[in-house]
Amino acid sequence: MCGIVGILGQTEVAPRLVDALKRLEYRGYDSAGVAVLIDGKLERRREEGKLRNLDAALERLPLAGTSGIGHTRWATHGGPSTRNAHPHVAGRVAVVHNGIIENYLELRAEIETFGAVPESDTDTEMVAHLVNRQLELGKTPREAVAEVLPRLHGAFALAFLFAGEEDLLIGARKGSPLAVGHGDGEMFFGSDAIALSPFTDRITYxxxxDWAVLTRSSVEIFDAANAPVTRAESRSSVTAALMDKGNYRHFMAKEIHEQPEVLGHxxxxxxxxxxxxxxVPGIEHAGFDKINRLIISACGTAYIAGLVAKYWFEKYARLPVEIDVASEFRYRETPVSDGEFALFISQSGETADTLASLRYCKENGARIGAxxxxxxxxxxxEADVVFQTIAGPEIGVASTKAFTCQLAVLAVLAVxxxxxxxxLSAEQEASLIGALTEVPGYAVQALKREVDVERLSQSLAKASNALYLGRGTNFPLALEGALKLKELSYIHAEGYAAGELKHGPIALIDENMPVFVIAPHDSIYAKTVSNMQEVAARGGRIVLITDAKGAAESGDTAGxxxxxxxxxxxxxPIIYALPVQMISYHTAVFMGTDVDQPRNLAKSVTVE
Known part of the structure; x- marks a missing residue:
């Protein structure tokens, strides 16, 4: 969601703040701003829209200080506007915030009792006023922050800058991520290592x-009880060079074409x-030989990866799988038994609902995989065992390479x-693993179909609605295809199990409705083709995604x-995800939408 950067530097920080914020654009945002100390005074520049607007504002009115904070905002309380953009200032305090303060109405009523007048519609501004009030009462900045943090309900990552304090930044996290970056005579806050990659690879999460007090030469970290704690410093593998689009028009195009390589890794x-x-390293922690049920939970495209995995685990391991979107799972009081294994899927590893579901399972005695x-x-x-995808940083909001890498890991886990x-016998395992070793090569072949996909996408750009159909593991891919088309092109689309066509969706079909049928020539191909013929009989515009044998048997049914x-x-499922991604990408390109940063969307949903 929102992106946070803080710098105690040796040189002018405004350009560095904007550079770091550009690396957080992938998270999604609708306004941006910076606050810098100049001769001990807080100065701000804020703009609605893209970072180029903030760049232009800083060209007109430069900021020359060496201490500052920056922010890209994704609107929650209050619409996108300059007045709602961060940083927010109250008296001697400037603050940036990722998250939602749930008791903000109560806090707003309180600040009005001591005469504060909010200038924005945001929850964040209340935090600045509360901390400034404590300063007015004689508290030091760290005392003021320590006083206010326990009163904030909800999720937050916060970074504070104080007038008159050239060598001080204070940050805090509850539910939303925040990292400390260690430099040479400089210190940093960032939402993630990507933001800090131009400055340092030495990171403390x-x-x-936790909340932390930074000077240029030190960091002090305190836990929620205000007790001093030590957190490990690690070396980040993220480099600034990885944020380049290369020869591609969009990050999404680059990431689609990286899939053969990252799947191999x-x-x-x-x-x-x-x-x-x-x-699989650490697989013994899952206890697959003992459990009677596997729990899977995730959000968005990661949830769809889990749906595919359900088919695999139940077919190859004969293991029942319960799967739910994390936003539902966390609230429906699912029975979880001691010793069960729960698997959580997330590209960022920070998804708020998924993290809350993980903690619910952990509190109830389950072993946790991620x-x-x-x-x-x-x-x-927080997991007991981590199954890492080696996709590299994924900048495009719509997940591509992270999704197929998730599928690759889940397939091996199921086997x-x-x-x-x-x-499964040793011979069956060898056959399945042998097939998976060929995935990078198959992905290369699939990407060669891009010219065909680009050609048909021109006509799809004129559609208002679309339908995706599939059976078996292709049903989740139908859901993914519809999700991608909605995300990128803003065309309404639905994914259905092909066998459900006659139970409602068939009423929508006419000559203007594109229908995508995902149907490799497998054991249920004939069933899917019969559904496709029902679409053809009603004039639907069919796009069939299949192999050569499937194409031959379909005749002229598909347009x-x-x-x-x-x-x-x-x-x-791994290979057929690629044309689904390319269809959505090229349709969006023809429609002229913002492919890498679709409207209203964020890459990492770190608030509920």
Whole structure:
């Protein structure tokens, strides 16, 4: 969600703050701003819209200080506007905030009792007023922050800058991530290591409830009870060079084309290629030989990866899977037994609902597994075992390479679980793992279909609605296709199990409705084709995504066919995700939408 940067520097910080904020654009935002100390006084520049607007404002009215904070805002309380943009200032305090202060109406009523007049519609401004009130009562900045933090209900990451305090930043986290960056005579706050990558690779991640006091030469960290604590410093593998689009028009295009490489990197961590065996580090923590049920929870595209995994675990490991979106799972008081295994999937490792679901399961005695792309993330740190995807930083808001890497990890996990549970023989394991070793090559072949996809996307850009159909593991892919089209092009789309077509959605079909049918030639291909014929009989515009054999058997039923490589069944969801991504990407490009940063969306949803 919102991006936070704080710098105690040796040189002018305004350009550095904006540079760091540009690396947080992938999180999603609708306004941006910085606050800098100049001769001990707080000075701000804030603008609605993209960071180029803030850049222009700083060109007109430069800020020359060496201490400052910056922010990209994704609107919650109060619409996108300059007056609601961060940083917010009250008296001697400037603050930036990621999260939601749930008791903000109560706090607003309180600040009005001591004469404060809010200038914005935000919850964040209340925090600045409360801390400033404590300063007026004679407290030091650290005392004032310590007094106010326990009174804030909800989720937050906060960074404070104080007038007259050139060598001080204070930050705090509860529910939303915040990291400390260690420099040479400089110190930093950042929402993640990507923001800090131009400045340092030495990172300390604050833990839940922590708050930290920075000077240029020191950091002091306190827990939620205000007791001094020590948190480990680690080296981040993120580099500034990784934030470049290269020769691609958009980050999303670059990330789609990186999939053969990152899938190879991810699979190499979990497969013994020579022996054709699954070799998942830490799999013993899952206890697959003892459990009677696997719990999976996630949000968005990560949830769809979990839906595919449900098919795999139940087929190959004969292990029942309960899966739910984390925003529902966390509240429905799901029975969780001591010793069960719960698996949580998140690209960022910071997704608020997923993290809350993890903690619920942990409190009820379950062992916790995490499929994440950021090994230093909160979800990774709180899990018993981490199954890391090696996708590299994913900047485009719509997940592409992170999704297929999640699928790759989950496929290997399912195969090894089957071997552990005795539902797969050594020969069956070797066959399945052998198929997975070929995934990077299949991905290369799939990407060669991009010209065909780009051509058909021109006509799709004129549609108002679309339908995606699939059976088996292709049903979750239908959900993913519809989600991607909605995210990127703002075309209304729905994904359905093909067998459900006659139970309602068929009423929508006419000559203006594009219908995407995801159907490799497998054991249920004929069933899917019969549903496709029902669409054709009603004039629907069919786009069939299949292999050469499927294309031959479909005849002239489909108006457009995207012919994929012939792949084994376990591999199909990973490979067929690529044309689904390319369709959404090219349709959005033709429509002229902001592909990497679709409206109203954020990359990492760190608030409820």
């Amino acid at each position: 604050l833990e839940e409830g 991810t699979l190499s961590r979990y497969i013994d290629f020579g022996a054709r065996k699954a070799a 499929v994440v792309n950021v090994p230093e993330s909160t979800i990774a740190r 090894q679980a089957g071997r552990i549970r005795g539902t 457009n066919v995207v012919v994929m490589p012939d792949v084994p069944e376990i591999v199909a």
